Amino acid sequence: MTIAEKILxxxxxxxxxxxxxxVTAKIDMAMMPDAFRLIRPxxxxxxxxxxxxxxxxxxxxxxxxxxRVPAFDVVNARAQKLxxxxxxxxxxxxxxDIFAGVCHQVMVEKGHVLPGQLIxxxxxxxxxxxxxxxxxxxxxxxxxxxxxxxxxxxFMVPETIKFDIQGHLSPMVTSKDVILHIAGKYSTEVAxxxxxxxxxxxxxxxxxxxxxxxxxxxxxxxxxxxIFRADEKTIAYLKKRTDKPIEPVDPDPDAVYAxxxxxxxxxxxxxxxxxxNVGNVKGVSEVGDIPIDQAVIASCCHGRIEDLxxxxxxxxxxxxxxxxxxxxxxxxxxxxxxxxDKGIISTLVDAGVMVGNPSCGFCTGxxxxxxxxxxxxxxxxxxxxxxxxxxxxxxxxxxxxxVAASALRGKIVDPREVN
Amino acid sequence: xxxxxxxxxxxDNIDTxxxxxxxxxxxxxxxxxxxxxxxxxxxxxKSVREGDIIIGGNNFGCGSSREQATAVxxxxxxxxxxxxxxxxxxxxxxxxxGLYPVISKGVSGLFAEGNEIEIDFEKGEVRNPKxxxxxxxxxxxxxxxxxxxxxxxxxxxxxxxxx
Numbered sequence: 201m202t203i204a205e206k207i208l209x210x211x212x213x214x215x216x217x218x219x220x221x222x223v224t225a226k227i228d229m230a231m232m233p234d235a236f237r238l239i240r241p242x243x244x245x246x247x248x249x250x251x252x253x254x255x256x257x258x259x260x261x262x263x264x265x266x267x268r269v270p271a272f273d274v275v276n277a278r279a280q281k282l283x284x285x286x287x288x289x290x291x292x293x294x295x296x297d298i299f300a301g302v303c304h305q306v307m308v309e310k311g312h313v314l315p316g317q318l319i320x321x322x323x324x325x326x327x328x329x330x331x332x333x334x335x336x337x338x339x340x341x342x343x344x345x346x347x348x349x350x351x352x353x354x355f356m357v358p359e360t361i362k363f364d365i366q367g368h369l370s371p372m373v374t375s376k377d378v379i380l381h382i383a384g385k386y387s388t389e390v391a392x393x394x395x396x397x398x399x400x401x402x403x404x405x406x407x408x409x410x411x412x413x414x415x416x417x418x419x420x421x422x423x424x425x426x427i428f429r430a431d432e433k434t435i436a437y438l439k440k441r442t443d444k445p446i447e448p449v450d451p452d453p454d455a456v457y458a459x460x461x462x463x464x465x466x467x468x469x470x471x472x473x474x475x476x477n478v479g480n481v482k483g484v485s486e487v488g489d490i491p492i493d494q495a496v497i498a499s500c501c502h503g504r505i506e507d508l509x510x511x512x513x514x515x516x517x518x519x520x521x522x523x524x525x526x527x528x529x530x531x532x533x534x535x536x537x538x539x540x541d542k543g544i545i546s547t548l549v550d551a552g553v554m555v556g557n558p559s560c561g562f563c564t565g566x567x568x569x570x571x572x573x574x575x576x577x578x579x580x581x582x583x584x585x586x587x588x589x590x591x592x593x594x595x596x597x598x599x600x601x602x603v604a605a606s607a608l609r610g611k612i613v614d615p616r617e618v619n
Numbered sequence: 620x621x622x623x624x625x626x627x628x629x630x631d632n633i634d635t636x637x638x639x640x641x642x643x644x645x646x647x648x649x650x651x652x653x654x655x656x657x658x659x660x661x662x663x664x665k666s667v668r669e670g671d672i673i674i675g676g677n678n679f680g681c682g683s684s685r686e687q688a689t690a691v692x693x694x695x696x697x698x699x700x701x702x703x704x705x706x707x708x709x710x711x712x713x714x715x716x717g718l719y720p721v722i723s724k725g726v727s728g729l730f731a732e733g734n735e736i737e738i739d740f741e742k743g744e745v746r747n748p749k750x751x752x753x754x755x756x757x758x759x760x761x762x763x764x765x766x767x768x769x770x771x772x773x774x775x776x777x778x779x780x781x782x
Contacts, residue, residue, distance in 0.1 A: 565642060
């Protein structure tokens with residue numbers, strides 16, 4: 201069996217599962233961000249009295265308020281108040297209010313994620329934890345209500361495809377460029393309903409931060425799961441965050457893959473996803489002169505220390521032109537603190553970067569909103585029309601390196617030209 | 620069982636921000652539904668009729684897990700969402716809310732906006748009765764069919780809780 205099949209078999213109490221089987225699986229962890237506030241009206245609508253609704257296991261539920269923080273209007277303030285109240289009345293043990301960070305980063309760095317687990321989250325980017333050898337995926341709020349009450353959910357066992365990323369990434373070419381390249385070459389549906397296993401020498405060489413970016417964006421390829429094998433980096437990352445036993449899951453030698461895609465990482469140049477689709481990808485050398493009004497490094501996809509360090513290295517001692525608004529938001533307060541201690545934040549601020557609080561805001565149009573006709577180059581996971589503001593604005597997705605270099609030049613450039 | 624309805628056509632990669640803008644998610648479903656598909660079809664909510672059937676292209680409903688993008692469709696009286704292919708979470712959300720997702724390769728080209736559609740669940744066919752053209756689909760089975768038949772996953776939960 202593949203990693204996904206082994207995890208689903210274990211979670212559904214079966215010896216073996218095959219693609220296409222329907223299983224009812226026990227959930228190891230359930231995570232819900234701001235959508236948590238919907239649980240109350242959903243229960244009411246379904247005629248389920250809240251007083252009789254009990255969390256199946258308060259230790260396995262994590263709630264994070266992260267999307268629109270701190271509240272910028274009364275509507276959001278009310279929603280956050282409701283979430284606090286609901287967390288209290290339902291007895292949520294792991295409730296992270298606005299001071300923790302973006303939910304997926306909070307999950308991995310607070311030790312809520314372990315290899316071999318089956319995790320669901322009420323956010324599409326829940327695939328992020330695949331970087332730590334986890335089968336994790338997004339579901340909607342009603343399904344989450346069901347999970348919170350029962351600890352179970354139905355799954356169809358997906359086929360697994362393998363992306364074998366061979367060779368070595370060149371300097372300033374990153375995991376983001378790999379996944380954008382795949383979205384462009386094989387489409388944003390290459391993994392629709394499927395599990396991905398990420399393997400190969402270039403993947404082995406990636407940091408956990410870089411793998412988290414690829415786990416995160418596996419959903420942009422349609423994937424149910426985007427799973428990496430656990431190696432010594434995975435174990436070291438987790439040991440700092442949890443005392444629980446770490447039991448990696450490897451695929452069986454005779455595991456069956458629906459398809460294996462081989463990519464030569466050595467040949468990749470920095471990639472750009474043009475508006476308004478993640479699959480609308482070109483190499484940076486092919487896009488010509490694209491002036492930008494805004495640059496962003498943030499979100500569950502980026503904003504980790506490696507990205508912040510890269511940005512700081514590129515802008516150090518230089519000035520962002522006055523025509524560009526460059527926003528950086530660390531993915532969590534832990535990342536923020538580390539960046540402060542390392543002097544990264546002061547390097548960024550000296551260069552004229554506005555550093556924001558950890559939140560989903562810069563990626564989702566709640567902070568740094570774009571006006572009609574404006575363009576933004578973004579190290580975030582999605583460039584859908586209107587996501588960051590006006591439907592007539594444009595979002596170009598790229599790595600943190602490309603974003604920082606482009607911010608300096610006021611147009612989209614190859615980061616290798618700037619350093 | 621054969622279902623008939625009027626086709627409401629959409630193209631490829633209709634994302635959840637297009638169906639329900641992130642900036643409107645604080646609205647209640649009734650109000651939010653009035654803005655469904657607004658960026659690409661501003662009159663959709665006004666022109667939709669009970670029993671209309673969505674015909675999407677590839678990767679319908681891609682993007683966010685926001686259930687509101689499915690709830691607004693249900694609110695507008697749509698019960699069947701047909702597409703060439705559907706984003707995984709959107710498909711799950713259809714099932715969770717008691718809508719029937721129909722994934723059928725080649726279906727998009729069979730219909731123009733407003734055409735009559737027939738969905739034949741026994742034969743697993745989507746048909747255009749006027750042209751006689753048809754496309755195959757795999758009817759739901761297993762856990763997902765049970766949930767759709769129950770009217771959604773919260774109805775299932777209520778039953779399980781003995782309500």
